[in-house]
Amino acid sequence: MGALAASIASHVPPGVLASLAALPNPGELVRRAVRLEDELRELLRLNGRDGATAEQGGNRAQQTRERFLRAYERLKSELLDDRTFNFDFTDETRQWVAKMMDYNVPGGKLNRGLSVIDSYMLLREGTEVDDEDFYLACVLGWCIEWLQASALVLDDITDNAYTRRDNLCWYKLPTVGLSAINDGVLLKCHVQAIIKRYFKEKFYFVDLMELWNEIGLQTAMGQMLDLITTHTGAKDLARYKIQGYRRIVKYKTSYYSFYLPVACALLLNGAKLSDYVELKNVLIEMGVYFQIQDDYLDCFGDPQVIGKVGTDIEDYKCSWLIVQAMELANENEMKILYENYGKSSTECVAAVKNVYKELDLQDIFLEYESRVYKHLVSTIDAEPDRAIREILKIFLKKIYRRKK
Incomplete structure (x- = not known):
């Protein structure tokens, strides 16, 4: 066990440790603690600040x-x-x-x-x-x-x-x-x-207007794809596929939430957006990650923390969770999803969430988050432009393991 995990264990009362040891698979708890320690160290490395510098940054x-x-x-x-x-x-x-x-x-x-x-x-x-x-x-x-x-x-x-x-x-x-x-x-x-x-x-006015018009159209198209896919899925849940999901998210969320802020900054600085295609691609991928987090929080997040009551299940949304469930569910679980997804009663929503839990979608999400985080860190570290590298670090820091 790493030093951080060992330090945490040293502050846990003996009775709690004994209870943990009695769990069916205490080894898995240790592995998760070690994995969390690794991710915390990676996040600190990504942040790259000591305490004093962090305070100044704050x-x-x-x-x-x-x-x-x-x-x-x-x-x-x-x-x-x-x-x-x-x-x-x-x-x-x-x-x-x-x-x-x-x-x-x-x-x-x-x-x-x-x-x-x-x-x-x-x-x-x-x-x-x-x-x-x-x-x-x-x-x-x-x-x-x-x-x-x-x-x-x-x-x-x-x-x-x-x-x-x-x-x-x-x-x-x-x-x-x-x-x-x-x-x-x-x-x-x-x-x-x-x-x-x-x-x-401003000399970049035309480029700025073209950017905003393009993003406006892409966002509206993403909303249209979302609505059409929802109607399609209401007829047959099996038509919810990861490729269609990623297409919706790319246009509805990624462009205006992640690419647009950086593109505006680049234009303000006199840059040509055509010189930053790879940066755009990384930001779009972050946007997909962000929306998958959003879908997860819609179901499993605390409404008091996220500031809203999730309604993806009731609204028949093509969310990341239902896409994963349709790939993993057995015949009985599939039957429950077909009978309850898209219905507003508390019992139907609870039945869908219970299937999600049986399929371990919470753990699958955590594994996905860890995997995409490491991939993004690797991509960011390979960026030769220091300013662009720091911009991407800030974006990733804001969204990694967010709770709302």
């Missing part, structure tokens, strides 16, 4: 977040008060839009938006970044958060979701209802207006 991250949040207030004010944005708002419409933005845009973890700033600062490492350039990175970061808000408002309606970010979904508010559809469209329109306002005179 302070910088907090300062960046505070500046980012201040940028939101400025952008919101401009959208509400500048006539080039809002045309002829009344006080009533201005209040509605302000409430709608505050409810849907800044309430998440903000990882996508902050990733634009983190990536940009790494690309500019060694050179001075003035307040204007930093603010422009904040602007594009918030554009991604606006796009995310638009997608979530509309996706929650499509999925008949109930909670989001520890609150009722926007459309579930009594005063909102299906008028949330228009709000989702409006949020996406805000993105185009913000980009035009701040970047119209």
